[in-house]
Amino acid sequence: MVKNDPYAALRFREFNIFLLLRFALVFGWSMQFVVIEWQVYSMTNDELSLGIIGLCEFLPAFLLAPFAGHIVDKKEKRNLFMLCIALFSLISFGLFWLTSDAIESTWRTNTVLYGIYSLVFFGGVLRAFFGPTIFSLIALIVPKRAYPNAATWSSSTWKGANVFGALFGGFLIAWIGVHYTLGIIFLLVMIALVLVFQINKKPILNKVTNESVKESLEKGIRFVFNDKVILGALTLDMIAVLFGGAVAIFAVFAKDILDAGPKGFGLLNAALSSGSIITMLATTYIPITKNTGKKLLVSVFGFGVCMIIFGASKLMWLSVLALFFSGVFDGISMVVRQTILQLKTPDDMRGRVGAVNSMFVGSSNELGALESGIAAKLFGAPLAVMLGGTITLITVAVMGLKNKPLRNLDLTGDIEEHEKE
CATH class of the missing domain: 1.20.1250.20 (MFS general substrate transporter like domains)
Structure with missing residues (x-):
């Protein structure tokens, strides 16, 4: 008879690190989505522009998912995860830069808008890789007996970070503005990038x-x-x-x-x-x-x-x-x-x-x-x-x-x- 241990997955150091960096990433990603929606609508006053944001992220994520899965199975998971986070940091910094006073005062509104759409599209490309990479990495961090407990903690972390990220995103826009909120998001991504180095490289199981x-x-x-x-x-x-x-x-x-x-x-x-x-x-x-x-x-x-x-x-x-x-x-x-x-x-x-x-x-x-x-x-x-x-x-x-x-x-x-x- 299997004894239920509510902290089974948490007894593995790397899984705790994984939860911390996943919370930072999802919290930042959720905040970023809210902030960008607010910024784009403020620039355009057009509901269709909000739909374009969703489309820019959804299309590459959906169309590239099968190819991303193939690549994930062939590559070492920790380094691939690290690369995804590093590229996400470039997106976050790009959005931070595009919303600065210097850019907004010298660039045309449409140019800034298209720049934001481009970065969101790039984020959709990364999203295609994040899902299968995270799914594969969890299985290499904890043994199979802890999979159910790991799934519970991972899902809870994702959901909590998603909810509170959106909530804090709205508060921070009102408190410090869009530009500095995006700066905080960039810092969260960099924290995740540092944390991922605390996870060891994993074997490639697809030979x-x-x-x-x-x-x-x-x-x-x-x-x-x-x-x-x-x-x-x-x-x-x-x-x-x-x-x-x-x-x-x-x-x-x-x-x-x-x-x-x-x-x-x-x-x-x-x-x-x-x-x-x-x-x-x-x-x-x-x-x-x-x-x-x-x-x-x-x-x-x-x-x-x-x-x-x-x-x-x-x-x-x-x-x-x-x-x-x-x-x-x-x-x-x-x-x-x-x-x-x-x-x-x-x-x-x-x-x-x-x-x-x-x-x-x-x-x-x-x-x-x-x-x-x-x-x-x-x-x-x-x-x-x-x-x-x-x-x-x-x-x-x-x-x-x-x-x-x-x-x-x-x-x-x-x-x-x-x-x-």
Whole structure:
């Protein structure tokens, strides 16, 4: 019988360093996205310019993900991670420089704007590499018996840094302005760059040298689509976020449906995020390896139900409660999905599988925002969210009935096999 140790992954020095540098990176990246959105909209007063920012980051991240996965599997992971962070520091410094008084007073507004778009596009290229590199590196830092716990701490760190980064970004813009906020982001990235040197180089587990790029990509994609457990887990997440998510239209609910104003808008976001963070931290104490498939299905089903309640609600307290519990279920599903991926992916294919995961997650987040906006325009925000929640429930029902390997998945045996590592 496996004893649950809530601090199993934290007992490894390199993993603690990894968490610190990941927090610094995600915190900075999240702040940077908020600050750039604010700056670009201030320069253009055009909502379309905000869409262009998302498009500039999404397109290269999505299109390059398969090639990035191939490269990650062939290269040493620590040095590749270091290179990604170093290049990210150039982006951060470039944005800091473009928002300086000297540049704004001598360059045309459109020139500065195109410079920002270019750096955001470059960031999208790096994003294609960050996902599979991080996914592969975790597996080389902790032994397999600690994978579930590592997935929990890593996901919690990512979520917390993402939420608080956006929050602090808004405060710092008001306090010290865009330029100096971007300077702080640059310092955070440099801290991460220093920390990554505290992690030792790792062995390259993919020794195949005569494999073409095409063969490598096909092998990675074929593995994901032939494994019903991994494909099912990724599909559930993609559908839930693509159709069931409503973050992009929270402003509509706060302003027009709930009559709650800016404070209500902040409260809706906080309710969703706090539910996710609290639950992910709680899963360090609660084992998720037993009946893993059923827990994933139940958590995504619960998420769908909560979103239907949120869409139908006209009461602020009920909407906040529904979003909090949707965050709870989302936190569980995120940790379970990452645990499944870590334990079921062969060591020599982690880069490619991580890349496919990035494509699923990236496309669902970005396209989900687009879907929410179009559906709200066509059907109204409440009905759009309820329809999305209903599609999520139907997907869970079909997956539960048709995908027996996922439904019956239990990872306890996988952990026990590696207890002596």
